[in-house]
Amino acid sequence: MTLPSLEKRGRGWIRYLERKLALPDDEWSRSGTPSAAWDNVSGAPTTNWYRFDAIGMAITLFLAAKGGTLERDRALSALAAICDRIRQYHGFNEWVEQRGPDPRRSDYPEGWRGLLIPAEFWGSYDCPGWAANGQQLVGFEPNPIEAQGAIYYKGFFNFVLGLRALLAPELSPTQPIDIVYDDEWRFRYSHSEINAILTGEFAAALGGRSQGLCCEIHKLWPLCLEETGLGLRLHDRVYGSDSWSVFSRWYEAILPEAVVRLDDRVERVVMYRDTSLSIDHAPALAAPWALTVQYLLPFDLDTAHDVWSAYADRFLVDGPVGTHVRLTPETDVEDIRTTCLTTWLARELGDDELFERLLKWIDTHYEPRVDDERGEFAYWFDLDEAYPRGQWNNVVMHAFVAPPGAWTTLFDD
Secondary structure (H helix, E strand, O other): OOOOOHHHHHHHHHHHHHHHHOOOOOOOOOOOOOOOOOOOOOOOOOOOOHHHHHHHHHHHHHHHHHHOOOOHHHHHHHHHHHHHHHOOHHHOHHHHHOEOOOOOHHHOOHHHEOOOEOHHHOOOOOOOOOOOEOOOOOOOOOOOOOOOOOHHHHHHHHHHHHHHHHHOOOOOOOOEEEEEOOOOOEEEEEHHHHHHHHHHHHHHHHOOOOHHHOOOOOEEOHHHHHHHHHHHHHHHHHHOOOOHHHHHHHHHHHHHHHEEEEOOEEEEEOOEEEOOOOEEEOOOOHHHHHHHHHHHOOOOHHHHHHHHHHHHHHHEEEEOOEEEEEOOOOOOOEOHHHHHHHHHHHHHOOOHHHHHHHHHHHHHHOOEEEEOOOOEEEEOOOOOOOOOOHHHHHHHHHHHHOOOOOOOOOOOO
16 A cells, blocks of 8 residues: 555544544533544553543544644634533542542553552552542542642643643633532633742742652652743743743752763763652663653753653664664563654654664554545554544654644744
């Protein structure tokens, strides 16, 4: 099969995303269920929630609009639909429902030992992704915006709101947004109010109180906070606030601990810090390294390049049919999502040779399909599912919807 050009692939994926947003039986309130097209499977136990598919879509749509693949009005319509979903029950329900210690601790897969969970705490420690709401000093907090945690919701939502604002600066940052779990728990904030709360959390962390920057209770993820920082800077750029300076001071303080160097070479990247145990968990796992590169590119290019260089040496595997990413340096297990992400990053960084090798791998192994009738394109990954896997497709499609450098120059005029 002759595959379409990169641009046509990107346009084909955008066509699919617009159809996905218009599918019937797609209800994100507590009384409903999102369409089966939404990916709440990939990345367990950390990103197997509907909002991570929605956030990846938002980045794709923004880059497509910035790169000229998608008209501004169509992008804004899609981003509005995504924001409307994220604010509802299925956008954050696990924060409310995963309370206290995870009752499944003794049943975690053995493969998580040492990678996702520090080996010394195996069997008595919550996995990443388990909210553990209620274990914070103030007790259970259903409100994800003002809670001591839930950065993976409020920080990322603020980022998506920032992408939309950058395309449409005429939008009011004080327009109320109702964040709704159910009829009892409803919380109203504007974009600017969410941004101000996040800025306050970074300021508090500079003063030694970092709980408000955690994702799960007691787990502080530098890469998640880097994405959160991007949202703060977007708000500054569009609305003239002064959040970035606070984030920058926090980032400069934590960088030597988050990206650890030995003899001027990156030796390890911290996945998360446990604030209750005062330990940094930095497994040799491909995904946190690649995501760190992604989030640093728009504001710390030098560190991003340094992480990328060490990452490529450790995790990339060359073969006769292209290049892919392995889960860890000690295994031959393929990391499909991170291979997709790395394909985009290689193009973003202008490494054409590596991009072509990665593209050869995904075109050979990830089941590309062209739907001529609908004008759509997607990778299906031999999964025999009703819809193409959203989270895996989104990250590779970034490479097809915009030219190299579009993400790195996120804040440029």
